[in-house]
Each structure stands twice: as structure tokens, then as C-alpha cells.
Amino acid sequence: MAEHPDIASMSFEDALKALEDVVRRLESGETPLEQSIDLYARGDALRAHCQARLDAAQARIEAIVAGPDGKAVGLRPFDEPDAP
Secondary structure (H helix, E strand, C coil): CCCCHHHHHHHHHHHHHHHHHHHHHHCCCCCCCEEEEEEEEHHHHHHHHHHHHHHHHHCCCEEEEEECCEEEEEEECCHHHHHH
8 A cells, every 4th residue: 555644744634535435435336445444444443533733723722701881891612501
């Protein structure tokens, strides 16, 4: 199998494109068994990399918390519920 870029250094977009290519090749049914096993392992690593990138992005997303006057008073994590 041809050399592939190091997954850890790939952007989310590049890893997602590579994962889509792996899925397409596996679904074609034209890949020999040994190569299919290698592709499956690479696909799993690409999936994990994409998930880690998504998790990191979500952790950085913050919502602006407005005070009674409508001005920003701080930030809160994206997934934290609004205070009553």
C-alpha cells in the first residue's frame, strides 16, 4: 500500500477526506483482503483523529454572556446551560 501522510499532522478536513476515500474503497469491494484490513485500520485511526479534532473544537467554543444592560460580562462554555 502507498505511503500515507501522518494522521496526527492532518487537518480535520484532510483527515475527513482521507476517511471518505477509505470508506469508498472498502465499499467498492474491489480491494484485496489484506489491503482491506490495512484500510480498515487506517480508517479507524482517521475516525478517531476527526473525533478528537471535533472534541477540541467544541471545548474552545464559548458563548458570550450578556448582563442586564446587554453588554458582554463574560464567557461560558458552549455546552453549559443558561443560568435561570
